[in-house]
Every structure is written in C-alpha cells, then in structure tokens.
Amino acid sequence: MRDLGYRVIDMLVEHARDLRQKSVTKSMDKASLASLFHEPPPEEGQDLDALLKTANEDIFGNVMYVNHPRFFAFAPGPSNFVSVMADALASGFNVFSGISLEGSAAAQIEETVIDWLRQICGFPHSAGGVLVSGGSMANLTALAAARKTALGDEWHNATIYCSDQTHTSIDRAASILGFREGQLRRIPSGEGFQIDMDPLIRTVHRDRRDGLHPFCVVANAGTINTGAVDPLPDIASLCKDEQMWFHIDGAYGAPTMLTEEGRALLWGMEWADSLSLDPHKWLFQPFDIGCVLVRDRHCLKEAFHVLPEYLKVAMSEGDGTDFCDFGPELTRRFRAFKLWMSVKAFGLDSFRRAVEVGLENARFAESQLRASDAWEILTPANLGVVTFRYRPRDLSETELNRLNLSISRRSLSNGFSMVITTELRNRTALRFCTINPRTTREDISETIRRLERDAISVTHAVATC
Ligand SMILES: Cc1ncc(COP(=O)(O)O)c(C=O)c1O
Known part of the structure; x- marks a missing residue:
C-alpha cells in the first residue's frame, strides 16, 4: 500500500512540476484509444508497475489539462494540491456523507463550509445549503426547491425567466423537473449581454394577464460567455413585487464575492432565494464540488425529504444534519473536506x-x-x-x-x-x-x-x- 501510494504521489508531483512545459491539449483519436483499451474485462490481475505506466502515458497523457496555466477555455479548473490530498483521504476513509449517523463529523464539516460560503455570499443566518457535483446539479437542486416551495405540485402553467446568455444547465434542469420547453422564457440580453429589464418585465406582466403563473427568474452572476452580471438589484425588486423566486446562477462568478471588486459587481446577490456556486471553478478545488445555497434552509428539506423504511432508525438517531435530505443524492462523497482543508491550510x-x-x-x-x-x-x-x-x-x-x-x-x-x-x-x-x-x-x-x-x-x- 505504501509503495503504491508513494508512486502515485510521485506521479502527481512530477505532473505538477512539469505542467507548464507540457502541451495543454494533447489527445489521441478515438480509434487509437479504442485499440489501446478496448478489451474484455481481464480475468487475471496485472502488475501495478505496468498499470501505472499505462495510466501515466496513455490515460493521463491523453487528457486536457484544465489546470494548465495556459488553459483559457470554458471555466478552467485550477485545482490545488492540498485539496487533492484531502480528496484522497476522503476516498481512503470512504466517508459516507448522506446521513449524519454514518458521518457525524463529515456532516459538521459540510455545515461549516456551507456556512462559510453563506457568509462570503452575504446570505442571512436562516440560509442553508448542500454540496453537489457542480453547477448543473446546483441549478437543478435550486429549481426543485423553488418549484416545491412556490408551486407545490401544480406547475403546468408556471413560467421561468432567464436571459439568452444563461447556461444551458437551466434548460436541462427545467426539462428534468417537468417544465415544457415554452415554460422557460429566454429574454434577450442588451448591450453588455445582461438581461434587458424592460422585455423581462413586459413578458412577466403579459404572461400573468394570459393566465400563466410567472414564478421564477434565473439571474446570472457571471455568464460563461462574457462574465456578464445581470442587474441583480432590479431583478430582486421585480421578484419581490411579483412574488417570484429569485435564483442566481453564480456557478462560475459567485466566488468573486471574496473580493471588493466582486462584491461591488454582484451587489444584490444577498437578496436571492437561491444561489449556485462552484468551488471547483474559482475556489480552486479539484472536481467535483458545487454548492447550492437557499435563503430558507427548510425549503430544501421540503423538496427532497423521503424516509425509506430501512433508514428510519438511522435518520432519527443522528443529531446532525442528514444531507441526503437536502438534495437528490443519498450516497454522497465527502466533498466538504477538501474545501475545508484547503481554506484552513491556506487561509481565506x-x-x-x-x-x-x-x-x-x-x-x-x-x-x-x-x-x-x-x-x-x-x-x-x-x-x-x-x-x-x-x-x-x-x-x-x-x-x-x-x-x-x-x-x-x-x-x-x-x-x-x-x-x-x-x-x-x-x-x-x-x-x-x-x-x-x-x-x-x-x-x-x-x-x-x-x-x-x-x-x-x-x-x-x-x-x-
Ligand atoms: C454559469 C454556469 N452555470 C452552470 C454551469 C455548469 O456547471 P457544471 O459544469 O459544474 O455542472 C457552468 C459551467 O461552466 C457555468 O459557467
């Protein structure tokens, strides 16, 4: 075990050391990869040295390095080594983060890091959240909570609004949650690729006159295309007037709330009912870790609580938070640990x-x-x-x-x-x-x-x- 561990660490450290000199984008064509790897499952075990060599050269030599300093595409994934090691520990101890009875300290650490994120984003004490795999799951989880809280089981005539720059994970979330295509209204963005408030307000009013139920606006705190931030205070006040749910997709941009510049740009975030943000983007964590925050922590439980017969005792015995009740996953990785460990190690x-x-x-x-x-x-x-x-x-x-x-x-x-x-x-x-x-x-x-x-x-x- 030690020998394997040391060799794995050596591989990772050498990769980090040489990264700047490596090609950012090397990859093999599909046919060559298939000829390397396509085989029946082997009946006999193989020598670990050979396997590590294959991994180093043929697998990790044929992926794009999203943490490369010259990777400028999409949202890069500039991870950090402390969190990588933390992930190794979380996997090694195989911590189950679904119910607090099975991982009481893990549940506490998750509560702690969610509270840190809450404070960074200016959400009130009533807020809570859950860690998920990334921005797509965070948006899905937030919209599920919004749907349950605002609509109960009646969403056939409900409408959601977002700009034409909004990430497609919102389309996917709406579709998974049973909204038809037309129930998601894409509003044109203006000059700076921010949602145009006039058509947004007009569309909401027209829809209401037509007997529809405008129920949610999804605002951007940093679009993936241009970094545009929608006018959050204006959207907050529209949502208040119209009694609509105010969700912000800050998957990529919200971590800038750490900085003075970010807080000025994202002013109004604190009024949102829910917010997605991805520590695996601009908080330098290895994949995967996303987070959804909600203004009222109870609404996640309202949307997701179920109680299987075989967990009845387990879920009532733990006195911490059962995070399986806050989102779609029961078996959950201990994602909080890497964020906790790296913030503790480096300082905010x-x-x-x-x-x-x-x-x-x-x-x-x-x-x-x-x-x-x-x-x-x-x-x-x-x-x-x-x-x-x-x-x-x-x-x-x-x-x-x-x-x-x-x-x-x-x-x-x-x-x-x-x-x-x-x-x-x-x-x-x-x-x-x-x-x-x-x-x-x-x-x-x-x-x-x-x-x-x-x-x-x-x-x-x-x-x-
Ligand atoms: C604004 C925004 N929302 C959502 C997502 C989806 O996040 P993920 O890929 O972590 O699911 C992204 C991804 O880049 C994004 O930039």
Missing part, C-alpha cells in the same frame, strides 16, 4: 488574492490585445473573461467568423495554449478565461503573440486560396 485571504489575480489577468489580456490594431475587443475584461477577435480589414462577417474559428483550431492543435471560441450575436469570438492564479503575464503575452502568428498565416492561407 490566499483565496481572495488568488481570485484577484484572475480578475487582474483578464484586464492585462485586454490591454495586450488593445495594443495591436489587428485585434478587436468584443467584450472587455469582466469577472475574469475577455472576448475578442482577429479583424483584418476588408473581410465580411462570415469571413471573420471563419477566420477566427480557424485560429482557434490551430491553437487547439498546436497545444501551447487552449483558446477556443464562443458565439456572440452571430459573431465568432475568441475567449480568455483567466481564473487560474498560476497564469503569468508572460503566459498571456506569449499566447497572444502565437495567436497573432497563427492568425496571420491563416489569413494568408484564406487570401491565397
């Missing part, structure tokens, strides 16, 4: 400063891009995200879209960095998400230099064909 101020680095790096990327006439900023640095495109003169919008897609494909294939596109009102945009605090200014400058080099050669190829 280290997290705050690490978040600030991400905010600052996006501004640095924007300034570097602005220094060259060839780049156009599509949305300025906002919650660690900046979007841009290469824009030589005399190209049509269609040609620009094709060109920027090609630049992104080159970046994907050369492996130096991971910069891919999103779409903003039919324009193909390149995107930097700079939440990894290990990203240096040199990483950013060199990535831009190489993107520009790729852009020139792709433009040349387009012009000559």
Whole structure:
C-alpha cells in the first residue's frame, strides 16, 4: 500500500512540476484509444508497475489539462494540491456523507463550509445549503426547491425567466423537473449581454394577464460567455413585487464575492432565494464540488425529504444534519473536506488574492490585445473573461467568423495554449478565461503573440486560396 501510494504521489508531483512545459491539449483519436483499451474485462490481475505506466502515458497523457496555466477555455479548473490530498483521504476513509449517523463529523464539516460560503455570499443566518457535483446539479437542486416551495405540485402553467446568455444547465434542469420547453422564457440580453429589464418585465406582466403563473427568474452572476452580471438589484425588486423566486446562477462568478471588486459587481446577490456556486471553478478545488445555497434552509428539506423504511432508525438517531435530505443524492462523497482543508491550510485571504489575480489577468489580456490594431475587443475584461477577435480589414462577417474559428483550431492543435471560441450575436469570438492564479503575464503575452502568428498565416492561407 505504501509503495503504491508513494508512486502515485510521485506521479502527481512530477505532473505538477512539469505542467507548464507540457502541451495543454494533447489527445489521441478515438480509434487509437479504442485499440489501446478496448478489451474484455481481464480475468487475471496485472502488475501495478505496468498499470501505472499505462495510466501515466496513455490515460493521463491523453487528457486536457484544465489546470494548465495556459488553459483559457470554458471555466478552467485550477485545482490545488492540498485539496487533492484531502480528496484522497476522503476516498481512503470512504466517508459516507448522506446521513449524519454514518458521518457525524463529515456532516459538521459540510455545515461549516456551507456556512462559510453563506457568509462570503452575504446570505442571512436562516440560509442553508448542500454540496453537489457542480453547477448543473446546483441549478437543478435550486429549481426543485423553488418549484416545491412556490408551486407545490401544480406547475403546468408556471413560467421561468432567464436571459439568452444563461447556461444551458437551466434548460436541462427545467426539462428534468417537468417544465415544457415554452415554460422557460429566454429574454434577450442588451448591450453588455445582461438581461434587458424592460422585455423581462413586459413578458412577466403579459404572461400573468394570459393566465400563466410567472414564478421564477434565473439571474446570472457571471455568464460563461462574457462574465456578464445581470442587474441583480432590479431583478430582486421585480421578484419581490411579483412574488417570484429569485435564483442566481453564480456557478462560475459567485466566488468573486471574496473580493471588493466582486462584491461591488454582484451587489444584490444577498437578496436571492437561491444561489449556485462552484468551488471547483474559482475556489480552486479539484472536481467535483458545487454548492447550492437557499435563503430558507427548510425549503430544501421540503423538496427532497423521503424516509425509506430501512433508514428510519438511522435518520432519527443522528443529531446532525442528514444531507441526503437536502438534495437528490443519498450516497454522497465527502466533498466538504477538501474545501475545508484547503481554506484552513491556506487561509481565506490566499483565496481572495488568488481570485484577484484572475480578475487582474483578464484586464492585462485586454490591454495586450488593445495594443495591436489587428485585434478587436468584443467584450472587455469582466469577472475574469475577455472576448475578442482577429479583424483584418476588408473581410465580411462570415469571413471573420471563419477566420477566427480557424485560429482557434490551430491553437487547439498546436497545444501551447487552449483558446477556443464562443458565439456572440452571430459573431465568432475568441475567449480568455483567466481564473487560474498560476497564469503569468508572460503566459498571456506569449499566447497572444502565437495567436497573432497563427492568425496571420491563416489569413494568408484564406487570401491565397
Ligand atoms: C454559469 C454556469 N452555470 C452552470 C454551469 C455548469 O456547471 P457544471 O459544469 O459544474 O455542472 C457552468 C459551467 O461552466 C457555468 O459557467
């Protein structure tokens, strides 16, 4: 056991040491991978040395490194080693975090970290929450609580509102919860990709006149596309006037509440009825850990409590919180431990400063891009995200879209960095998400230099064909 453990630790430490020099995006094609791994389940055990070698080279050598300092796509996953070790301990002790009788200290640690997150996000003492696998599950859990609290079992004419920039996990959650497609109203976003309040209010009023039951607004505290934050105070007051549930998807942006800048941008968060946030994004935890907070902790239990006959004694004997009653999972990993251990080890101020680095790096990327006439900023640095495109003169919008897609494909294939596109009102945009605090200014400058080099050669190829 020790020998295996030491070798695993060595693998992890060497990976962390060499990460900056490694390709961000290396991967094999499906057929080659299938030829390596597709086999019947082996009857006989195999030598661990050989297995670790396969793991190191063929498995972990063929995944993208989302914690690489030049991984700028999606929401990066800049994990930390203390939490990785904490996860190993949680797995090693195989802690069951469903009912407090089976994991009383684990339940207490979960209560503690949820209370920390509650304080960071400015929620009242009445609030509670539960840790889940990520933002998608947090949004599902929050909407399930909202549906139960606001609608009971009658949701056939209820309507939910969100902007056209809202993450698709909301569509999926609404569908799982039995809402038909038309019951989720996508409201156009305005200039800064924030929800436009006038059409939102008009749609809510019109729906009510038409006999529908507007019941929930989902606001963004950092959209994945551009980092846009919806006008939270305006939405809070609409929800209050209309007696609607106010949910915020802060899966990616809410951890910036640690910083002064974040608190100013996300002002109004404290009025939400529920909030999703992902420690596995901007709180530097390894996958997976998401969190849903609700203003009134009882509403989670209302939505999720069940009591199987074989757990009757177990659930009444523990005097702590049975977290299986707060969300969809009964058997649950001890996710709280890694967040607890890393906050205790580093201190919250280290997290705050690490978040600030991400905010600052996006501004640095924007300034570097602005220094060259060839780049156009599509949305300025906002919650660690900046979007841009290469824009030589005399190209049509269609040609620009094709060109920027090609630049992104080159970046994907050369492996130096991971910069891919999103779409903003039919324009193909390149995107930097700079939440990894290990990203240096040199990483950013060199990535831009190489993107520009790729852009020139792709433009040349387009012009000559
Ligand atoms: C705003 C937002 N909400 C929800 C999600 C989904 O989170 P997860 O991938 O952890 O399920 C994401 C993912 O990037 C996100 O950015």
